[in-house]
Amino acid sequence: MASTTIRLENMFFRAYHGYYEAERKMGNEFYLDVSIRMDKTNSYEDDIDKTINYEEVYQICQEEMKATKWLLETVVDLILKRIQNKWKHANHAKVTLRKVGPQLGGKIDFATVEMEF
Numbered sequence: 001m002a003s004t005t006i007r008l009e010n011m012f013f014r015a016y017h018g019y020y021e022a023e024r025k026m027g028n029e030f031y032l033d034v035s036i037r038m039d040k041t042n043s044y045e046d047d048i049d050k051t052i053n054y055e056e057v058y059q060i061c062q063e064e065m066k067a068t069k070w071l072l073e074t075v076v077d078l079i080l081k082r083i084q085n086k087w088k089h090a091n092h093a094k095v096t097l098r099k100v101g102p103q104l105g106g107k108i109d110f111a112t113v114e115m116e117f
Helices: 021-026 054-066 072-086
Strands: 003-015 028-039 090-100 110-116
Touching: 003 054, 028 054, 028 072, 054 072, 072 090, 072 110
Parallel strands: none
Antiparallel strands: 003 028, 028 090, 090 110
16 A cells, blocks of 8 residues: 655754753753654645644644653653554654764764654
């Protein structure tokens, strides 16, 4: 069966997630990717309710990025669950969250957490 994929890539957020108090106080830069797949839409109907509204996807991401959490896994899981609950016709989604330059004692570009259903 044919499918359609909606993606938002490299969404940038300044957020305050982290296990350590300093991370939650100073914040960090994050990049977020979301990919959602569904059975092919009837695009000839030109009806946004039959697809995934990526403006609403962005709003979900923005809301979850604003709510400080200790673990990146928690943020990713909450986004994924909201997508799954909102768009029942989505049959696959993947959320990838990258924390820029985690302070681990060496040069690291990103710490990444990825989940999918």
